[in-house]
Amino acid sequence: MTLTRIPLPDRLRAAAERGGSDPVPPKDAATIVVVRDGDDGIEAYLMRRQTSMKFAAGFDVFPGGGLQADDHDADIPWVGPAADEWAARWRCDARLARALVVAAVRETFEETGVLLAGPDADSVLSDTGTPDLHQARNDLEEGRIGFGDFLTARGLVLRADLLGAWAHWITPAFEPRRYDTRFFVAALPTGQRVGTMSREADHARWAPLRGVLAAIDAGEAAMMPPTMATCREVARHTAASIVEASACRTFDTVVPRVVEIDGELFLETELGEAP
Numbered sequence: 001m002t003l004t005r006i007p008l009p010d011r012l013r014a015a016a017e018r019g020g021s022d023p024v025p026p027k028d029a030a031t032i033v034v035v036r037d038g039d040d041g042i043e044a045y046l047m048r049r050q051t052s053m054k055f056a057a058g059f060d061v062f063p064g065g066g067l068q069a070d071d072h073d074a075d076i077p078w079v080g081p082a083a084d085e086w087a088a089r090w091r092c093d094a095r096l097a098r099a100l101v102v103a104a105v106r107e108t109f110e111e112t113g114v115l116l117a118g119p120d121a122d123s124v125l126s127d128t129g130t131p132d133l134h135q136a137r138n139d140l141e142e143g144r145i146g147f148g149d150f151l152t153a154r155g156l157v158l159r160a161d162l163l164g165a166w167a168h169w170i171t172p173a174f175e176p177r178r179y180d181t182r183f184f185v186a187a188l189p190t191g192q193r194v195g196t197m198s199r200e201a202d203h204a205r206w207a208p209l210r211g212v213l214a215a216i217d218a219g220e221a222a223m224m225p226p227t228m229a230t231c232r233e234v235a236r237h238t239a240a241s242i243v244e245a246s247a248c249r250t251f252d253t254v255v256p257r258v259v260e261i262d263g264e265l266f267l268e269t270e271l272g273e274a275p
Contacts, residue, residue: 008265026178030104031064040208076148079121080160089165113195126191164246169226209235
């Protein structure tokens, strides 16, 4: 097991010091670590959340978000591993597992323009930068259309085989906003490019994970524990092998906790050694 501690961010200090109240039930959420192979090794797409956001403000995150009601639609066109296979990976029921996959793909498309879908089980859309797909991103984000209707209207199917299950984190009990988040991984499909930046972000980039980790170790950058731990694990792989590598992983559900050491508060996380 690996034990890590980071100083508690100032924005969380008041809530942590209050403590004592009943924890807020966490909301189910899904995120995808979208990666590609670059000149300096594997790169991940990171977005810095607006400082005005109520959760993880100012921190680098992967694309993703909370589940919506229509993510549970059983009619969403789908190919790849069935919902019960995802349920076994996420240790939940099949209905929730299917919705997590849908939410991960939908949110990533809304926020980046990367779409893990294609006309059939053997192909993936190669150009997602067209004006009509840009408009579709806006319509999805504003709730004017559902993701299933969007796919069906264009003759597309969600490619669940292009994703892998990677990690499971739950926001600490003291936080006023809590998420039960499943982390997926996926390689950027050939021909696709990231589109316009999400309105939730003020900066976004393809980040070589080798450089990201060096900056963190040097104290020049900070990340929330789930993002930092995931970057360290993903950095051991390549984009070409990341989904295959995910199939071999075992992982626990991780809930960071607050500890006090010499009068200072820290977020403490205990992680098992994952391949």
